[in-house]
Amino acid sequence: MPDSSAADVPTTRPSGPRGIQSIELGYRILTAIQQGPDAVALKTISARAGMSPSAVHNYLASFIRTGMVAADARGQYRLGPSLAALGLAAARQVDRFELIRTRAVALSEQTGLGVAVLIWSAQGPVILFNKPDPRNHMFELRNGPVSMLSTAGGHVFATLLPREATRPVVLKERGGRMARAECDRLLDSIAAAVRRTGHADVMLDALPGYGALSVPIWDERDGVAYALTITAPVELIDKSPTGNHVAALHAAGRELSRLLGAPAQRWAAAVPMP
Structure with missing residues (x-):
């Protein structure tokens, strides 16, 4: 990462x-x-x-x-x-949700982009909090369950959670019309892309023309507790590896992981995503 x-x-x-x-x-x-x-x-x-x-x-x-x-x-x-x-x-x-909400709002103000925080449930990813892009209110994300395959936060969970947790969600989203081997190949492809950059990069099906980038937030058990996402019309997101938006997103993810007690390798060292 x-x-x-x-x-x-x-x-x-x-x-x-x-x-x-x-x-x-x-x-x-x-x-x-x-x-x-x-x-x-x-x-x-x-x-x-x-x-x-x-x-x-x-x-x-x-x-x-x-x-x-x-x-x-x-x-x-x-x-x-x-x-x-x-x-x-x-x-x-410490109120963990308030800690994360406050940092998410600060990230939105820093980047000028929308920000969302997602958690994982047995049914898949759920938007727990979102702050819309302050410059563009044509589309807005809503709190609640979202697709795993077509959201950046969903791709973070697909990469880092056990296959036993993510495979059933994929099969359900595809209406059961996918063989297990095909499902695993799709999840492998998602994971490879996320590990290559350390963040997920997705065009949002629910918001045409919008893109999203997402990173994990780790907790004291070294588990993925949340996915932190920035979103906006794709032409407004600087996706370059050294760009301000990517740097700010990764820094916020590291900071929150540190504050949640994650092991130091999750926020302090240049290590690849597992």
């Missing part, structure tokens, strides 16, 4: 009220340790955080005293018990 690592951590100051820069820098250090795997050397933390080793070492001293970071005998660092306690409390308090 096309990706970058700690460079995803913002280096520019966001607009809004003045904050305390040292806290923001400290958060970058904690995120660098979170990437792991396992305990991390000072040199690696420094590179990931974009800070000098001496500056990082000063932060680590305070983090160790507060139990937010622990150091081992080799001089390597991992997240500590204080952060674990905070994380358990946050898991009880």
Whole structure:
């Protein structure tokens, strides 16, 4: 899946009220340790955080005293018990849907495109939330069940969920007029296309002239919890691999995966989609 690592951590100051820069820098250090795997050397933390080793070492001293970071005998660092306690409390308090909805709205405002969030059900993909393209209201997606074969989010689930879950949905969508081997070949073809770029790219049957791109959002069990989709008239979507729309979509998917507790390889490293 096309990706970058700690460079995803913002280096520019966001607009809004003045904050305390040292806290923001400290958060970058904690995120660098979170990437792991396992305990991390000072040199690696420094590179990931974009800070000098001496500056990082000063932060680590305070983090160790507060139990937010622990150091081992080799001089390597991992997240500590204080952060674990905070994380358990946050898991009880954070509204996951509101977290995702807020990030989806921000993605729409950033790209100027429509955004949808999909989940998987036994009957196939379901649009849980959508924000229409703010510039074009001729067509609008609606919340509720949608086709797996003709939606970008559906292609994400088709790629990453077990075949036992996706095959029955395909056969149902095709009215039972497809042999199992043919169904599997179709799913293999969808998966190959998604893995090649790290995102699904689909022309929407329900919205003529509209296209959609979608990426997975992973959870703490390393499972695909949601599909995050941008959609608009196809001529308005920049589908180039290095274009702003693709980059923003992948960054949002990685950020939400990190916030949902997904393993670091889902949001921090340039690894291929499984």
